[in-house]
Amino acid sequence: MLERMLELVDDGTPPDGPDGPVAVLERRLAELLGKQTALFFPSGTMAQQVALRVHADRRGRRAFAAHPHSHLDVWEEQGYNTVHGLWFHRTGDQHELMTTRDLVAAIEEPLAAVVWELPQRDLGGLLPEWSVLCEQVALVRDSGAAAHLDGARLWEAQTYYRRPMSEIAALFDSVYVSLYKSLQGVRGAVLATDADTARVARVWRQRLGGGIADAWPLALAALTGLDALETRMPAYREHAIAIAAAVNADGAARAYPDPPYTPMFHIHLPASKRAVEQAGEALLAEHGVQLWGRVRSGPDPARCSFEVTVGDNAMEFTPDEVVDLVHELLARALRCGG
């Protein structure tokens, strides 16, 4: 990234100008995703709310449907409602992907949009089969609703579908991708869509304070990540598959799904969340290894789980080393009282 910064300084390109990193990134992602326009946003939270707002205003409809675990409902303080006057139609079982039958029921009410999250993070990165996804999107669009993709981890999803990004994005009226998750950038998001939707989205971005002029370091970080992406992602997925297989062959914990669809999966443990958190802290203090971002509780208080997303850090561990760490974690958790 530093090298790229120096290149900019050397050739005198104004970093916030038409050939600066934000503009270059927007053009590159529009092309990669096969959309007319790609618009930088400071966050995915803002980008998605704006996309839904534009779809809703255009259709004169206020409700959108999404999975119960949708980031829009769980993590955004219902901004879709308090800021944009939209309504969330909770769709499907919280432990399963949205089914076509769920969507048929949802579109009985005229919807502005339906949101698909690919992969579904809180389900360990599950993905609908391609034919099912195509069928669902066609059904929803026939009802007059827009199809929106929460593609925070679209790069991961692509390793399962093995289709060009543009073919996946073509199913949707609007696509949000994150600039910091798989790309290992700093922050930021891009909304890729048709020129008309982007024109109105740009106005909303300004209204919400997202039209920042000095976003170029974020774009530069994302461009650096994009360069490495193609070679990295399939290797991450292969490694995730190998780790999940080793964990399940060992049997002390359970990896799900097995095989993982993407570089992401869950490890379920026969111990309580509190005990596992304590054991994780001890493991971190002793070995300097952090296994998760957060431990997830479940309906059974004697069990919990955590998410594994294979990236550069996880590539440094062999599947057997991960199994050993899980063993040590469980032994410590059971000593902490299970």
Ligand SMILES: Cc1ncc(COP(=O)(O)O)c(C=O)c1O
């Ligand atoms: C699936 C999903 N959608 C949207 C977002 C929002 O992105 P941001 O953190 O850029 O607001 C996140 C962030 O974690 C996410 O995981």
